[in-house]
Amino acid sequence: MTHLSLRKPSGRVPLAAATSALLVFGLAAPAAAEPAPYQGSVRGQYTGVAEHGHSVTMRGEPFTTTATFNVRLDDSDQILTTYCIDFRTGLVEDAWYREDQWESYPGQGDFAEPGKVHWILKNSYPVVDVADLEEAAEMARLTESEALTATQAAIWHFSNELDLARVEQSPELSDNVNGGNVTHLYNHLIDNAEDLPNEPGSALTVSPGQDSGLAGEDIGEFTVETSAESIPVQLNAPDGVELVDAGSGETLDEVGSGDTVAFSVPADAEAGEATLVLEANAAVETGRLFKGEDGDNPTQTLITAQDSEIVVSEVATVAWDSAGGTPPVLESTEEPSQSPAADEAAAPNPGGLAITGNAVVALVVAALVAIAGGGAALFLARRRKAAAAG
Numbered sequence: 382m383t384h385l386s387l388r389k390p391s392g393r394v395p396l397a398a399a400t401s402a403l404l405v406f407g408l409a410a411p412a413a414a415e416p417a418p419y420q421g422s423v424r425g426q427y428t429g430v431a432e433h434g435h436s437v438t439m440r441g442e443p444f445t446t447t448a449t450f451n452v453r454l455d456d457s458d459q460i461l462t463t464y465c466i467d468f469r470t471g472l473v474e475d476a477w478y479r480e481d482q483w484e485s486y487p488g489q490g491d492f493a494e495p496g497k498v499h500w501i502l503k504n505s506y507p508v509v510d511v512a513d514l515e516e517a518a519e520m521a522r523l524t525e526s527e528a529l530t531a532t533q534a535a536i537w538h539f540s541n542e543l544d545l546a547r548v549e550q551s552p553e554l555s556d557n558v559n560g561g562n563v564t565h566l567y568n569h570l571i572d573n574a575e576d577l578p579n580e581p582g583s584a585l586t587v588s589p590g591q592d593s594g595l596a597g598e599d600i601g602e603f604t605v606e607t608s609a610e611s612i613p614v615q616l617n618a619p620d621g622v623e624l625v626d627a628g629s630g631e632t633l634d635e636v637g638s639g640d641t642v643a644f645s646v647p648a649d650a651e652a653g654e655a656t657l658v659l660e661a662n663a664a665v666e667t668g669r670l671f672k673g674e675d676g677d678n679p680t681q682t683l684i685t686a687q688d689s690e691i692v693v694s695e696v697a698t699v700a701w702d703s704a705g706g707t708p709p710v711l712e713s714t715e716e717p718s719q720s721p722a723a724d725e726a727a728a729p730n731p732g733g734l735a736i737t738g739n740a741v742v743a744l745v746v747a748a749l750v751a752i753a754g755g756g757a758a759l760f761l762a763r764r765r766k767a768a769a770a771g
Contacts, residue, residue: 423461423480423584423665423693425452427472427680431462432507434530435551435558439543442468446551447533449507449686452478452671459691461665462507463683464533466492466540473680478671483580487672488682494539496576498684499668501539503577505532505570508667508687518569523562526554531566536684538571581666582606582638585659585693593700593708597648600699602627605640607693609663612636618655621647644699652702652709660694 427450434447450472452461465472467488486492506514506528515523534545545567548560585607594600605612613635614624623632627641636642636659644655666688673680700709 422586423669423671423691424455424674425461425478425671426455427451427474427476427478427683428453428460431460432525432529433551433553434526434533435554435563436549437530437534437545437563438547438549439468439534439537439541440546442543444547444549446553447530449529449533450683452683454691457691459689461671461689462686463671464502464536464686465681466498466536466670466684467682468537468541468543470679470681473673473675473678476678476680477674478680478683479674480583480665481670481672483670485672486670486682487676487679490541492540492682493542494576495580495668495670496578497539497574498536499577499581500574501532501535501570502667502684502686504573505535505566514566518566520562520565522559523566524556524559526551526556527558527562528566530558531563531570534563534567535570535574538567539574577668581668582608583669584608584663584665584691585612585661585695587657587659587695587697590696591698591700591711593711594646595706595708596646596650596652596701596704598701599625599627599630599643599645600701601643601697603642603657603697605636605638605642605659607638607659607661607663608666609661610637612659612661615658615660616655617658618644619650619653621650622653622655624657646699646701648704650701650703652700652706654698654700657697658694659696660692662690663693665689665691 429451431449431451436444436446438444445468450463450465452463453459454461466486469489483492483495486495502508504517506525509517511523511525511528514528515521530548537543538545545564548558548563550558583606587603587605589601589603592601592603614633616622616624623645624642625632625645627643630645632645633640633642642657644657665685667685669685671683671685673682700711702708
């Protein structure tokens with residue numbers, strides 16, 4: 382987390398004067414009776430610092446601050462808490478993020494030991510509270526800010542192959558840092574870290590998103606991955622069309638993670654289409670990677686610091702021609718368009734300011750920027766062949 386790239390928030394609330402007393406400033410989202418569901422991999426926008434740690438110098442690198450960060454999920458008031466796993470890439474104000482696999486890490490350097498980063502996340506702050514960390518590490522009088530600092534430094538040890546060299550008091554915090562506590566917990570974490578090879582699964586994905594075929598067939602082979610135990614099937618389809626297990630052909634009324642499903646279409650069905658809708662309470666689990674959407678304007682890669690329950694939804698669609706016809710041609714699934722705020726963040730910014738850890742006040746300013754958000758929903762485009770449309 383070597384720097385932030387701050388952008389002028391044109392047309393939005395101007396930057397406020399930064400003071401330590403305002404660090405608890407939060408971004409209020411519109412009240413909503415129910416959380417908005419998400420389609421596809423989880424998407425969210427960086428909205429500022431969640432909690433400050435103290436300042437550190439990693440050997441051979443510039444002095445920097447530590448913190449956890451808030452990512453507000455698209456079109457919702459739901460918040461994910463994250464750590465940084467990309468020390469050498471700046472954090473871009475208002476950047477949009479998309480949940481992805483460890484193997485898709487886009488940052489500088491190698492994310493060579495994600496399994497050990499995962500262990501640290503599951504065995505340190507905030508998943509494990511300070512009292513339990515004191516007992517595990519055989520220490521006393523540990524503060525939350527010290528625990529956060531040690532945890533972030535230990536993460537960088539395995540995500541960027543960096544070693545903790547020095548700990549300093551953070552001007553943003555009123556509590557005095559005990560550098561020995563930070564170093565002791567850091568050493569405990571890196572000495573005890575184990576490789577957890579099983580990457581946490583996504584909250585909900587169905588892949589592929591679409592397929593086509595002919596009446597009289599089982600169409601598609603859709604694989605469900607979810608952190609929910611089971612999800613009821615909602616099928617929008619003509620009479621006689623059913624969702625079935627792709628292997629056994631058994632009709633399904635609910636699905637779980639790892640299930641492979643298909644649409645069973647009667648032989649006498651006319652040309653048509655059907656959609657599977659899955660919606661559930663699920664979790665974005667600790668250790669899920671979030672990478673910036675804008676490949677032309679890289680932002681720091683983040684990783685979730687604790688499990689977060691969300692409402693999530695996903696769809697899969699099929700189209701078919703009558704028996705003996707030609708399967709419809711389908712367009713590729715389209716990615717969502719960005720919101721105006723995301724478009725603005727992606728625009729060239731001649732006046733942008735790169736800030737290192739030495740400019741702590743500017744980091745505070747970044748935490749105080751009001752966010753104008755909202756994103757376009759993910760949608761699935763389907764096109765049937767002209768000959769079949771008639």
